[in-house]
Amino acid sequence: MKAQLASYLNRYSSFSLKEIDIIFDTLSVQKFQKKEFLLEQNQVCKYRFFIIEGLVRYFRTDHDGNENISLFGIENWWITNLDSFINKIPSQNAIQAIEKTTVLYISKDDLELLYFKIPKLERAFRIITEKTLIAILRKDEIYMKQNSKERYYNLVDTIPNFVQRVPQYMIASYLDITPEYLSEIRKNR
């Protein structure tokens, strides 16, 4: 796990072994079974989670009880409710394991401390956040301009095998399509 983290972080800035040790020692490890929650709706999100292995969904349950997925998190991604984490406000979203998932996690205070001790980490997170922003903006642009069918096949083409890892109704929710209509789409090619 330390090696995985090191190779991930070194993509963004080069860290010495000693620095990696400090960072790794500040992180905690936790395993979640399928369907376990990393974060419950209406709780303050106290951690940033780095997914070592597995798959999670980030979603909210609305007034009518519909679950609405806005993100998935996979290996080598950070996942958190940033708004809740930074501003210490209750999260409108939950984070739940779809597969058995192993994460490293860190609290806000510990992360700030690390930024202070290892400024290069602040740089790494500046870049990571920029990349995340770019990814979200790309998704927005693509999805704004495409109809349901295009969105679905875009996903299928962009991340092959992904639809195999996730139940169809979750894909539908993520693409903002009803499960019934997605079924319809799939039937016609």
Place this chain on the structure above:
Amino acid sequence: MKAQLASYLNRYSSFSLKEIDIIFDTLSVQKFQKKEFLLEQNQVCKYRFFIIEGLVRYFRTDHDGNENISLFGIENWWITNLDSFINKIPSQNAIQAIEKTTVLYISKDDLELLYFKIPKLERAFRIITEKTLIAILRKDEIYMKQNSKERYYNLVDTIPNFVQRVPQYMIASYLDITPEYLSEIRKNR
């Protein structure tokens, strides 16, 4: 302008007068008339723009010639095509002044240099990027779950006076509604 920049940056980290001087001296100033382009579609976005005053739109023109606005930029916001700026790839989007607009701008190399000279600036940008990400995610969530009418009145309520500053067809484009249908919506309260 220097005072405005200073007060903006000090929201995120505290900078000495000397540091502000260094930063300000690295930035250039430019004015754009209404309809002038800060960035043309298919060009590489060479700068990050900080809007001192005015209003711009960030949009792409699709194959059918439809303009599709995904962002607006107003006073005290940075605007750029981050993907293009960072990865030096042609921008799918243009940035154009809607009102007479004054900006400060900086190139990637100069910004990197500043990060190096003034690490606190890297911190500030880490936080700014996080805030931007939070704003985009909030927008996503709101808009995913609301119909056209709700989206429109949400915008009207959230940023009063904004709809007065921007032609209606641009609001429609931003909200992903046809101009005709937005007109319909407004008619019925």
Place this chain on the structure above:
DNA sequence: CGAAAATTTGACATGACTCAACTGGAGTGG
């Protein structure tokens, strides 16, 4: 004042949703 651009109006078309019923497979307990 006149031309061009923005907005509105109305008729019609359709993508996507709702709801309810059905099918099929996966997991569980007896």
Place this chain on the structure above:
DNA sequence: CCACTCCAGTTGAGTCATGTCAAATTTTCG
């Protein structure tokens, strides 16, 4: 290891929100 249940996925009928297109009207601005 069978029978039962439960949940995901499918199907179909009916409906609605929103889009398209074309024309009329209003506003903007040189």
